[in-house]
Amino acid sequence: xxxxxxxxxxxxxxxxxxxxxxxxxxxxxxxxxxxxxxxxxxxxxxxxxxxxxxxxxxxxxxxxxxxxxxxxxxxxxxxxxxxxxxxxxxxxxxxxxxxxxxxxxxxxxxxxxxxxx
Amino acid sequence: xxxxxxxxxxxxxxxxxxxxxxxxxxxxxxxxxxxxxxxxxxxxxxxxxxxxxxxxxxxxxxxxxxxxxxxxxxxxxxxxxxxxxxxxxxxxxxxxxxxxxxxxxxxxxxxxx
Numbered sequence: 769x770x771x772x773x774x775x776x777x778x779x780x781x782x783x784x785x786x787x788x789x790x791x792x793x794x795x796x797x798x799x800x801x802x803x804x805x806x807x808x809x810x811x812x813x814x815x816x817x818x819x820x821x822x823x824x825x826x827x828x829x830x831x832x833x834x835x836x837x838x839x840x841x842x843x844x845x846x847x848x849x850x851x852x853x854x855x856x857x858x859x860x861x862x863x864x865x866x867x868x869x870x871x872x873x874x875x876x877x878x879x880x881x882x883x884x885x
Numbered sequence: 886x887x888x889x890x891x892x893x894x895x896x897x898x899x900x901x902x903x904x905x906x907x908x909x910x911x912x913x914x915x916x917x918x919x920x921x922x923x924x925x926x927x928x929x930x931x932x933x934x935x936x937x938x939x940x941x942x943x944x945x946x947x948x949x950x951x952x953x954x955x956x957x958x959x960x961x962x963x964x965x966x967x968x969x970x971x972x973x974x975x976x977x978x979x980x981x982x983x984x985x986x987x988x989x990x991x992x993x994x995x996x997x998x
Contacts, residue, residue, distance in 0.1 A: 799984070809924075809974055809991050810990055816985055823984070856928060866984075873932060874932075879928045881928075
């Protein structure tokens, strides 16, 4: 059973299109995250949600809009895709948000490789 | 702002030998967690080991151990008896009061048979 799943695993699209990446976790966790891994393998936080509420929003263009319909799902919608959006996007979840909690290990999904042509 | 630095973009080790991957970090916080993640070609992020900053004892997980030097802000990973399956990108990561992980740029480890 997959703990954190993402769909699709691969996404190839044209510049200017709008696309969504879905993330679901079946761990009963309260907190979910989106990370971006660029072509040089650098991983950086984009967003974090706790119980469907946005708690971290890094300096990400407003073309990126996360949506959390319930605490098991955190989807990422990207408008007007640009070449620079090509990357691997990772969803992750943790039991709770409290950073100093021992129960705060983050579990990662398999990643979605987005290629913008 | 916290930063994590991995100064070795690539490392190589002979099978069955020991290798140490370096990581330093910068923070003004006193409580935090440190992690090493492994990313094989499958790109799945796998937690290798973690260390709570308030614990002086270095964490160990089978063949993986860390050397945590809080005053020096250093957190190196030692892999003993290296195996072919250890070949991967290794990321050092910091988690502080913000809750999210802050990653280093990674070290690509190759294992030679």
